[in-house]
Structures are given as C-alpha cells and as structure tokens.
Amino acid sequence: MKTSERHFAAQSTVRRQGDSRGELFTLLRGWAFRYQMLADGRRQILNFLLPGDFVGLQGNLLEVERTGVEALTDVSVCVFPADALWPLFRAHPSLGFDVTWLCAHEKLMVDDNLVSVGRRSALERVAMLLIHLHKRARSLALADGDSVPFPLTQHHLADALGLSLVHTNRTLRRLQSMGMIRLERGRLTLGALASLQALADYHGRELENRPLI
Amino acid sequence: MKTSERHFAAQSTVRRQGDSRGELFTLLRGWAFRYQMLADGRRQILNFLLPGDFVGLQGNLLEVERTGVEALTDVSVCVFPADALWPLFRAHPSLGFDVTWLCAHEKLMVDDNLVSVGRRSALERVAMLLIHLHKRARSLALADGDSVPFPLTQHHLADALGLSLVHTNRTLRRLQSMGMIRLERGRLTLGALASLQALADYHGRELENRPLI
DNA sequence: CGATAACTTGAGAGGGTTCAACTATCGTGG
DNA sequence: CCACGATAGTTGAACCCTCTCAAGTTATCG
Known part of the structure; x- marks a missing residue:
C-alpha cells in the first residue's frame, strides 16, 4: 500500500493542529509526539509515537485534526494518500482490522496517561x-x-x-x-x-x- | 448483526476491569462510564458513554480489558458475540470502518479529557x-x-x-x-x-x- | 569558545487536598 | 404517611504538594 516515504527533521512539525483531511502516515523511524495546545500556550502531550504507530487517523476519519504532531528525532514516515482509508478497508479487510487495532492501542496509551495525570x-x-x-x-x-x-x-x-x-x-x-x-x-x-x-x-x-x- | 439485547441496572457493572475477551456491546439506551482503578482505590473515569457508543473494543482486540464500565442509569446494550469482530470486518468492511470511526471518536474524547486534566x-x-x-x-x-x-x-x-x-x-x-x-x-x-x-x-x-x- | 538551549536550585505563594462535621435529599418499611 | 437510614451534597479550617518567579549552572553546537 505504500505510496511514498517522507522525512522530517527533529523538532519539526509533522502535522499541524487544525489541518483538515491530511494524509495518513505510518511511523517508520524516529520518535514523535501528539499534543494539543490551548489558546494561551499551555500544551498537553497526549502520547508519544514510535515506529509502527499511526499518525493522522483522527483527522482523516473525523472532520478536523485537533492534535498536532511534532518530531522528537529525525523521523521517516510512510505516506498513505488522503482518502485512501475507506478503499483500503474495502479492498483489504485485514489491513482495516489492523488500523482498528492500532487505534485501540493508541487509545489504551492515552487512557493510561489520563489515569496518571488524573490520579x-x-x-x-x-x-x-x-x-x-x-x-x-x-x-x-x-x-x-x-x-x-x-x-x-x-x-x-x-x-x-x-x-x-x-x-x-x-x-x-x-x-x-x-x-x-x-x-x-x-x-x-x-x-x-x-x-x-x-x-x-x-x-x-x-x-x-x-x-x- | 444483532444477536441479542441485554439490560443492566443503574450502578451495576457492565464490564469488569480484568475481564478478558468479553463480548462487545453497543449502547442503546442509558448512560455509563469507562474507568480505571489503582490498587489503593483511586479511580479515574476515562469517558462517559451514551447511546451509540461502543463498549469493549479494547478487551476484544487487545489481550485484557483494563478498564471497567459501570452503568449510571438503567442501560440497554446490543450484544455482539465474542470473536465476532474479525468476521465482521471481513464480511462487512463498511461496518468495520464504522467501528474504527467509533474508536477514533472515543479516543478524541479521551484526548480532550486528558488536556483538561493535565492543563x-x-x-x-x-x-x-x-x-x-x-x-x-x-x-x-x-x-x-x-x-x-x-x-x-x-x-x-x-x-x-x-x-x-x-x-x-x-x-x-x-x-x-x-x-x-x-x-x-x-x-x-x-x-x-x-x-x-x-x-x-x-x-x-x-x-x-x-x-x- | 561564545551563544543558546537545557537543566538546577531556592524561596514564597496558592490551588487543591484532607479531615471533619453538618445538612439536604431520597427511598423504604413500619 | 411519616420516620428513619443511607446516600449525596455543603462548608470550614489547616496543610501540603505543586506552581511561579527568579537566578544560577551545565550541556551542546556551530
């Protein structure tokens, strides 16, 4: 399914908060993190991304991307074209299943982080x-x-x-x-x-x- | 896809923390919440569940259920048999897509809650x-x-x-x-x-x- | 080797917690 | 139908964990 590979330098923005309908990435190399910012500059990091993690699912399925993604190290990603998700589900149910798995997995990490921060x-x-x-x-x-x-x-x-x-x-x-x-x-x-x-x-x-x- | 409907009374446990490979539910009526507890009794509520929400995805895809679910009001759920998920993806990709959508949506809610609690x-x-x-x-x-x-x-x-x-x-x-x-x-x-x-x-x-x- | 970012440390203030008691509300059985 | 117990909500006071402000010190990199 891979269409192309792309690279981001450490500290660069992989995905901007507010982007809509961007591409989907799979992280191949490097570390990154997902975050959300408030109007006055307060920032909350939601979770960290390591190779194998998925980037941009929310912005693709839902209307707008609410979370930004920034590279911690130099990063390589595998790019899926925007709007490839639904065709992918239809053509390769097992890959669709994997995407769901990754989403559930990432939710689990956010859950854990929420428990920590809250309690x-x-x-x-x-x-x-x-x-x-x-x-x-x-x-x-x-x-x-x-x-x-x-x-x-x-x-x-x-x-x-x-x-x-x-x-x-x-x-x-x-x-x-x-x-x-x-x-x-x-x-x-x-x-x-x-x-x-x-x-x-x-x-x-x-x-x-x-x-x- | 519905196999059966089930009911839970207010304050009852819909899903126990630690359950493995339970059934999947869709919430039809009532309010519930997902939570996680620490050994000493501290509890963090992760998000609230309203009609249309999905219950038990994590426990089904991943190994063990880490979060409990409790009913706030009397609740009715639509029951999917355990292990129905993968066949469902294969047979009805569009439903698989919907499941992914719901997962992403729930993640979004947890994200938001984490931003609140953290910042x-x-x-x-x-x-x-x-x-x-x-x-x-x-x-x-x-x-x-x-x-x-x-x-x-x-x-x-x-x-x-x-x-x-x-x-x-x-x-x-x-x-x-x-x-x-x-x-x-x-x-x-x-x-x-x-x-x-x-x-x-x-x-x-x-x-x-x-x-x- | 100087500049810039990252890390340390002190001191004072404050948002939030804990402990404790009290009041209101609700459901239930006598 | 009221009394009573239990659950939910309210309030005060003292404490403390964490924050903010401020000033260093130490890495890192061109």
Missing part, C-alpha cells in the same frame, strides 16, 4: 512514564542492556505529565537520588525496575499480535 | 466537562430547552476531572453563583453557554457522519 502523584507519574517509554523502546529492540535512547527534554516530560517544568526536574532528581533511574546524554537507564513499578502501581503487560511491523 | 484549572475543567456532556445529550435529543438529564453525582465528576470531591463541589457552587450553570434534581441547565465556552477555552465542533445510529 497519580508527581513521583508516580514520572516513574510511570519512564517505565512505559523504556518498555516500548525495549520492545523495538532499541535497548542496550537496561538503557534505551531517550530523546525527550524535561519540557516534554512536563507537558506529558501535566506538571510544571520545575517540579518535573525536582521529581526526576529525586528518582535519581533514590537510585531508581539514570538519565544522561540522551539515554535512560532503569535500575530497579521492580521497585519502580511498585512505586508507580504499574500494571502493563506486553502486547502481542501487533500488526504492521 | 486546565479546576474551574475550566468543570466547565469543560459540563459543556461536553450537555452538548452530547443535546445531540441525542435528550434536551428540554437548554436543560438536559444529568445522572452523574459529584463523585463521578470528581473522578473524571482528577479533582477531589470537596473541590469539585466548591467549583460547582462557584459556577452556579456565577450564574453559568444550574444543577438540580438530576438535570443540568447551562445558562450562558458562550461565556462558559470562553471560560473553558472550549473548541468542540459538531460531529458529522456518526455511524451506527
């Missing part, structure tokens, strides 16, 4: 997100021992967690001084995964049957 | 949710003038908004004393919708093309 303390939230990202990077074979690449700034963490930048920093330092994480030169290392998970009340399970990659 | 003040959050529910009830023709049925308790509001019960109450009273809302005997009335929307930085648009109902 967990700052310490728990940070732990949660770090475990989550670590696990995802690991499952994509990006890990080197128990350390994974980590292209987010503390600003991104703060905006994903619904915390202020300052408090995010303090919380990270606290986790580091507890010996539970290490964060340096763009890499994240989780020392005591079990105690981290206990701290955060983490109950993620591995995902099976992931389609499209 | 809006308590006053803005409450306003946001009330506008949202009012609009949804209205679009289902449940409105009587500018008032709609409102089966939630303040406890539900608090758990959806990531606020404490007490602060939710104070915030509601504040909105009432500002003359922007009225909440009594199970009905919600929005007085000054425009100013409420301005207060909350609300930018919802009407949804078109909703499938399945």
Whole structure:
C-alpha cells in the first residue's frame, strides 16, 4: 500500500493542529509526539509515537485534526494518500482490522496517561512514564542492556505529565537520588525496575499480535 | 448483526476491569462510564458513554480489558458475540470502518479529557466537562430547552476531572453563583453557554457522519 | 569558545487536598 | 404517611504538594 516515504527533521512539525483531511502516515523511524495546545500556550502531550504507530487517523476519519504532531528525532514516515482509508478497508479487510487495532492501542496509551495525570502523584507519574517509554523502546529492540535512547527534554516530560517544568526536574532528581533511574546524554537507564513499578502501581503487560511491523 | 439485547441496572457493572475477551456491546439506551482503578482505590473515569457508543473494543482486540464500565442509569446494550469482530470486518468492511470511526471518536474524547486534566484549572475543567456532556445529550435529543438529564453525582465528576470531591463541589457552587450553570434534581441547565465556552477555552465542533445510529 | 538551549536550585505563594462535621435529599418499611 | 437510614451534597479550617518567579549552572553546537 505504500505510496511514498517522507522525512522530517527533529523538532519539526509533522502535522499541524487544525489541518483538515491530511494524509495518513505510518511511523517508520524516529520518535514523535501528539499534543494539543490551548489558546494561551499551555500544551498537553497526549502520547508519544514510535515506529509502527499511526499518525493522522483522527483527522482523516473525523472532520478536523485537533492534535498536532511534532518530531522528537529525525523521523521517516510512510505516506498513505488522503482518502485512501475507506478503499483500503474495502479492498483489504485485514489491513482495516489492523488500523482498528492500532487505534485501540493508541487509545489504551492515552487512557493510561489520563489515569496518571488524573490520579497519580508527581513521583508516580514520572516513574510511570519512564517505565512505559523504556518498555516500548525495549520492545523495538532499541535497548542496550537496561538503557534505551531517550530523546525527550524535561519540557516534554512536563507537558506529558501535566506538571510544571520545575517540579518535573525536582521529581526526576529525586528518582535519581533514590537510585531508581539514570538519565544522561540522551539515554535512560532503569535500575530497579521492580521497585519502580511498585512505586508507580504499574500494571502493563506486553502486547502481542501487533500488526504492521 | 444483532444477536441479542441485554439490560443492566443503574450502578451495576457492565464490564469488569480484568475481564478478558468479553463480548462487545453497543449502547442503546442509558448512560455509563469507562474507568480505571489503582490498587489503593483511586479511580479515574476515562469517558462517559451514551447511546451509540461502543463498549469493549479494547478487551476484544487487545489481550485484557483494563478498564471497567459501570452503568449510571438503567442501560440497554446490543450484544455482539465474542470473536465476532474479525468476521465482521471481513464480511462487512463498511461496518468495520464504522467501528474504527467509533474508536477514533472515543479516543478524541479521551484526548480532550486528558488536556483538561493535565492543563486546565479546576474551574475550566468543570466547565469543560459540563459543556461536553450537555452538548452530547443535546445531540441525542435528550434536551428540554437548554436543560438536559444529568445522572452523574459529584463523585463521578470528581473522578473524571482528577479533582477531589470537596473541590469539585466548591467549583460547582462557584459556577452556579456565577450564574453559568444550574444543577438540580438530576438535570443540568447551562445558562450562558458562550461565556462558559470562553471560560473553558472550549473548541468542540459538531460531529458529522456518526455511524451506527 | 561564545551563544543558546537545557537543566538546577531556592524561596514564597496558592490551588487543591484532607479531615471533619453538618445538612439536604431520597427511598423504604413500619 | 411519616420516620428513619443511607446516600449525596455543603462548608470550614489547616496543610501540603505543586506552581511561579527568579537566578544560577551545565550541556551542546556551530
């Protein structure tokens, strides 16, 4: 189904908030994130996108794209032409099924993030997100021992967690001084995964049957 | 595709957190909500379900159901047998498309809720949710003038908004004393919708093309 | 090696939480 | 039909987690 490939530089906008009926992308390489902004500049990051994730489903199915997508690293995407979705469903039901799977999967991630932001303390939230990202990077074979690449700034963490930048920093330092994480030169290392998970009340399970990659 | 109809009483559990591979439901009548609980009892409501919404997609596509569903009012659902989803996609691509649409739509609601909980003040959050529910009830023709049925308790509001019960109450009273809302005997009335929307930085648009109902 | 972005740290303020008690409302059975 | 218990809503007061403001310090990159 691939029509073409496209590349975006780190920090560039993959998809603008307000775009309508754009193309659909599948993320092939790199990290990105989906976010929404309020009129006065407050930003909430909804979830992070790694290879295999889908971009732009909402803007295609629903009327307008409400969320922006920005690249964290250099990114390559596989482009589907706009309006290819319905023909795809008709011609290849199994691919349609996969798209639905990906949508449900992404919803699950947003769900989890909402639980964190709504009901967990700052310490728990940070732990949660770090475990989550670590696990995802690991499952994509990006890990080197128990350390994974980590292209987010503390600003991104703060905006994903619904915390202020300052408090995010303090919380990270606290986790580091507890010996539970290490964060340096763009890499994240989780020392005591079990105690981290206990701290955060983490109950993620591995995902099976992931389609499209 | 309907196999049978089933009924749940108000306050009863439609779907338990932890269920695996349950049936799929479509909500026909009544209100419900999706939630997730932490080990120590903290609860986060992810979104509210009204007629036309889908229940149990995640538990069916993914391995385990992570979110529970509880009825707010008496509820009727249309039951799809477990494992009917893939055959449905194959036999009726257009229904598969609709399922995807519903999933994307629900994700959009969770997205919005996450933005509120993460980045809006308590006053803005409450306003946001009330506008949202009012609009949804209205679009289902449940409105009587500018008032709609409102089966939630303040406890539900608090758990959806990531606020404490007490602060939710104070915030509601504040909105009432500002003359922007009225909440009594199970009905919600929005007085000054425009100013409420301005207060909350609300930018919802009407949804078109909703499938399945 | 200077500039710019990212990260740190201190101090004070405030939005929201918790604890606790009280009031209203609603459903039910005597 | 009223009394009573239970559930939902209301209010006060003290505390504290997190925010904001402000000023560094440390990386990173051309």
